[in-house]
Amino acid sequence: MPTNPLSRRGFLLAAAATTALGVTGCGLGGGTEDNADTGPVTGDVTGEIKFQTWALKPKYTDYINGMITAFQQQHNGVKITWIDQPADGYLQKVTADAAAGNLPDVINVPPDLSYPLARKKLLLNIETAAPDAKKDYVDGGWAAYALPGQPGSYGFPWYLNTGPTFYNKALFRQVGLDAEHPPTSYAELEAAALVMAQRSNKQIAMLGLTPVIADFGLYGVKVMNDDGSKFTFNEAKGVEFVEMYKRLFDAGALIPEALSATYTGAGTKFMNQQIAWAPGSAYDLQNFKTNAPSLYANVGITKTITSTGKANLYVQGLSVPSASKNKPTALAFARFVTNAQNQMAFAKLTAIFPSTKGSMQDPYFAQDGGTDEGRVRVAAAKQLDTAVNYTPVQWSEQMTTLLQQKMSDAMQGKATPKQALDDTVAQCNKLLAG
Template sequence: MRISRRVLAAAAVIAVLPLSACGSGGDDGGSADASGKIEGDITFQTWNLRANFKPYFEGLIAEFEKQYPGTDVKWIDQPAEGYADKISADAAGGTLPDVVNVSPDLVAPLAKAGLALDLDKAARQYKKEYLPGAWAGHQIPGMSGTYAFPWYLNTGPLFYNKSLFDKAGLDPDQPPKTYDELFTAALRIAEKTDGEVATLANVPTIEDFGRYGVPLMNKEGTGFTFNDAKGVELLTKYKELYDAKALDPQALTATPESSGKKFLTGAVAMNPGSALDLGNFKKQAPNLYKNIGITDQITSTGHVNMYVMGVMVNAQTERKPAAVAFAHFVTDAEHQMSFAKQVAIFPSTAGSLDDPYFTQEDGTDETRVRVAAAQSLKTAVNYTPVLFSEQMKTELRNAVARALQGKESPKEALDNAVKACDRLLQQQG
């Protein structure tokens, strides 16, 4: 996946396979046995990583081929645009590479079609090497098994503008820690600035409902449940913020990039981000950087949100031992750590987050963010359901917009969104 200012935040693009490609749930395309000699030619596909990390991957492949004489890894890198469509076309046409860089939502239709190897069967000896939450990231509701090795993770703090808090009479050194405190502070800032400064710039997404403690799906993975009383409560709170201009009026059409710009210009008091953003603040908004506050994600569950990227093995590969060995090689502790030191992401391997690189601060904000994020990742959760497609996200976003604009009540809007998402879920096969 392309690593950018919003690392992994835009990673969820569902690949809906043609119905003709669908297999029986849990079918792994043949034997899950990955034992045998590690040899032969395999293909490895990444998601827009060649431009920035060509030397890293060429070195990684050379190291693997040296360790396993008789192997040859052909590296393919696909552009970010249309990646899901490319995977869908390859899956339908029988040309899916042996080892594929995926996000959890991309792996779901492949697993349902019997094209993703079940690692709980084929590579269970490696499970203990990874953080439990990361290993679970590529499990599919309603199916047994795990369908990709966890690769890199990311999460981030909430940034806030201390000067805007101070001007509103709020303690700039005591940012909101709970949702109640957040909503109270947001209304206060809007009131004190006559609606000129919003505290938040984005409408709630599915992960926000998850962080608030809303149950998102039933355990069987057959239906969505985010329209329960707690979900309605959250959307009702956002409606109150929207009416008071404590939620930016343009939030209905906002993107992470547009929200970031609003935060840079002082039009918004708080915004989520990552360590990568600090360098951007320093260059583009030195006054903001001087007044930057850093606090934890707000959650009612005690678990922050985690984005996870994975490496899947094609269940139909003719070189299963080599493909599994290489997927594990890419994602083992040594290679995840070396990759994490090149870019602001985090390894998914157990124990890696205890490395001094992730535990020791040097007095800079960058290391402060990195250390805090690494600590929170140990118990983080990927709240976005793997079955929650782009179409479903659109349905939820439209429902939220109708509620905020007063066209439907929060309950009516969420009820309709759940009905629409359930219909789309049935169409996934």
């Protein structure tokens, strides 16, 4: 069911940016011949660089400053200026800087934003610039920055996440559902949701969001064709998925507010105990504990439901713009920030997982320490090995809005599920081609 995080900030740090910014073809300047990938980057690690992150101040100021200090101590003559941009408008800020040729030397970007930048030759191909780097990172993390139609890979994976699902045990009990054995398949979830709606006279809904593109992937729908040139989620299985949502909506198992263009999401509804089922992370669990203690006392934790056997993967990484005037230092610092030691230290500060090979063997990810936060961490860690990024890098914010609108039409009977998906795919493919 919908994979939108309960808290944008939670998955921003814990894997954010589940929707891409549609910046392809929006005035980004292309790289020059001088910036083309010509082979491994060599040279002394010295001089000044700028390093930009996404909403990490003030909570992680000491951590970031500690890494900067350690790197500068290892490399005499290096000076790193850290820039942290706020969460709101970050993708637009990166896009504007790219268009103006003002990108910092190391930038924190998710794969979906690296895609339009790489297409315009604005990012270094890491596999060319640092050919020995790939071996240090898990395959899924590295592959996230291997972009359709582009050779190589365009970012060092920094941190990963995948989240379990939360459910409200009290609401389950209220309608006579087994709170200790939550649904583990789509069929079971639909059955439980229908029971909940019927027995509560439509006063309690299981779900709070229409499906986003990643949900189609989780259901087993083929979202794009093999070469990534066309969207295909209007196939029969996609229609079947939307038909299920239509049944749930008609029964009162999906809240009607989810159809509004101004709807703020399922997170608040779950916090207010108005829906019974929502995805999230350990970051959200701490939020429940602090701000919704009555909910926290009744929160159940279960695996993500998926027809593929693979949960959703979120990735954040560091890229080096091809226009950087100090590529050797930028590459060295990006690798330093994303090395196993520094990623492990970060993982113990917040609810993320390292992208470096071997790091997940640390007992920290297998032992919950008797805490609820530990239980979420261990549950998510078990999903991480096979998790997949179901949101194509070609997917844009405009496409997200379009899908939401068409799902609303399908729920309200203004279009059949097939018509809604056919229209969505046709318009998304037009956007993709243009």
